[in-house]
Amino acid sequence: MTARAPLLRIEGLSKRFGGLTVTDDVWLDVLPGEIHAVIGPNGAGKTTLINEVSGALAPDAGRVLFDGLDITRLSMPRRVRAGLARTFQVTCVLPGFSALENVALAAQARDGSSFRFLRPAAGEARLNAAAREALEAVGLAGRAAVPAGALAHGEKRQLELAIALATRPRLLLLDEPLAGAGPEETERLIALLDRLRADYAILLVEHDMRAVFALADRISVLVYGRVVATGAPPEIRANPEVRAAYLGEDEA
């Protein structure tokens, strides 16, 4: 691996809820074009970490650098506009909007002012074209007109990805994109993520170990809010501390 400047740097991030430390001095980075997976047992603080990086939650200490810029104090919308898009563990779409309009809204965020009052947004060709392109990329083009609330679970996961892509990000924060997907959907989503790696750096939180080891360039293991190991998949597989943490979890 050549020495590239990381796109995302997490420096000493910490967060406490009452007496509970959920993020404990986390250091982590994501290189351009890399899939960096974060794994860990339930309650390890993976989603909290994503929330802190995406701006949904303010950390108590530490910094988040994106492309060399300190974004720790930026709001979530500002981070998205800087090129940092996320998906949610629990599906977060607009159920009453069509799939196309869900994505078109994201495209709208990157297409000039939205303080426009007279022209119907549904008829804006440029937004619809961008939305169609993103739907195409995730393989959902055929379902563009369906209300998002009526999509199957796996399709909603795909739609989330399309929405994230339409914000024209440079880094994707994916919070368990495979959660709740059936075996077939899982295959499709893994193939899709594999295609996305060409264009985006990805910070991936995932429970499905097969997917993680198939996709990740590097893996970090989070236990009780601490990073206990970071390395290439084979190193992680061989790491005794990781095995202990996971075996302990499996036996329970």
Next chain:
Amino acid sequence: MREAAVPLVLFAALAAAPFAGFGEGYMLTLLARAMILGMAAVSLALLVGGAGLVSLGHAATLGVGAYAVVVLDANGLTDATAVVPVAVAAAALFALATGAVSLRTSGVHFIMITLAFGQMAFFTASSLAAYGGDDGYTLYARTGLAGTRILEDRLAFHYACLGLLGLAYLFCRAALAARFGRVLRAARENALRVRAVGFDPYPYRLLACVIAGAIGGLSGVLLANAAEFVAPSYLSWQRSGELLFMVILGGLGSLHGAILGALAYVLLEEWLSHLTEHWRMIFGPLLVLSVLFFRGGLAGLLAPRRR
């Protein structure tokens, strides 16, 4: 085209009403009142149905508009070219200031804080001793238009109300369908989703408050002129509740529903109050029943069935 049918018929009926048996002074007064409250209800529907912001203090914006007419009247300014811009700007400013604070909260707290601001406006109006205080203020005459007294004519006033109602309706409808409205509607469904694609909902919601306030102010000007009298009761929380009821009665999904709701409300109130002195005994349960069983509202009843 079919979606436009109901509002088209509605506006055509209102335009034809004076020549279709509703031309008497008494009926025209009633219709004018319905159209004016309909305009306020449309602006409230923009907030409630469009942005998902349930305001229980919207009558205050009417009140600000109406009291602007009073204050200018007392100072000898009675021409629409001065009255309307001042009143609308005052109501918009009021909405801007109260909205900026209220939007820091959400849900029930939003309902309550708008109620509180409404009450503040109500007590302010009661304290305006120079403008009648609790007893209200009788206007010397209706607002003039470019030096003429044309609004004194019932028919002209009818069409002035109708025209302004049409404009307000068309603007709100366009705004809701446009980019601005798409952000509002999306934030109503799921604010987190909207933030996660890069929009902060706050400025959009605040502007929605200001637009609704401005239109509310305009209907306040008309209401003051229709009655040639303004009182603090225009700003009471009961009036805000009535406006909300008109919006719901008409159906949350559409703006023209708010106009239907206002028409139905005003006519029903008129009819019931002729029937019995205790008409609220009937009206109250009707309200409860309509909430419990009539979820789509009047517009839902008239809308073409889908699927």
Next chain:
Amino acid sequence: MSWSLLLVQTLNGLQFGILLFLIAAGLTLVFGVMDFINLAHGVQYMLGAYFGASLAAATGSFWLGLLLALPAALAAGLLLEFLVFRHLYDRDHLAQVLATFGVILFVNQGVKLVWGAAPLHMPIPPLLEGGVEVMPGLQYPIYRLAILAAGLAAALLLWFLVDRTRAGMLVRAGATNPEMVSALGVDIRRLFMLVFGFGAMLAGFAGVMAAPILSVEPGMGDAPLILAFVVIVIGGIGSIRGAFVAALLVGLMDALGRAVVPDLMRLFLAPSSARQAGAAIASMLVYVLMAAVLAFRPAGLFPVRTG
């Protein structure tokens, strides 16, 4: 303004505050546990006053009136819960606001139909007539002190029930985390009814106690209701402690404001307009307080729900 007036107004404020607390307690519990916004809670207070006044007149005894009014208020509350409110628990706040608004219209008018529009009067019981010297040369009515004492006793009882009993524990748990309580296998409907009935009775009790010092008339519950909402929003929804603190705060602010503000206004205005403007500004103060609290602490002074 003299110190004695200040003392009297402080006592009045505390006494008004404690009445507000009795109304707000039921409201905040119902709100906290059931997420139900009940505009018609003020109706309970009004019914309490009417039941108390008419039953005292019928039996010739204040005490019998009070004793009989409580179960009557409870029954009225449970009847409304059964007929209307329980169908609204699953609905959104907007539907709840409107339907309970309809209930207000109905009951206010119904009271007018049954008891007439003229105010009723409930005599102070002989035992509590007259005054005590709270300061050399300053008499304060015993009855008002009795209200204060009775209110404090009721507050204590409430604290005991909520803090020390199993049902109270469930209520507290329900306010913090409603899903958990139903997951525990508790019959949530029965718990709701219990809370509701108790809240209705407390408000009814406040109504009876207030009847001898206020005029008992239709709509008398509306103003205290709005203030009770202000109280629970300031205190933090679902928090009894918050409601207690906020009720005293609002009561004191209201009473002292009425005494102080007109005097202050006299510095700027002529006496007659100072009185009117001052009174209105004084009634505005509590809403300013609420807006300020919400602007800086959107969840109130004692937030209950953490998630």
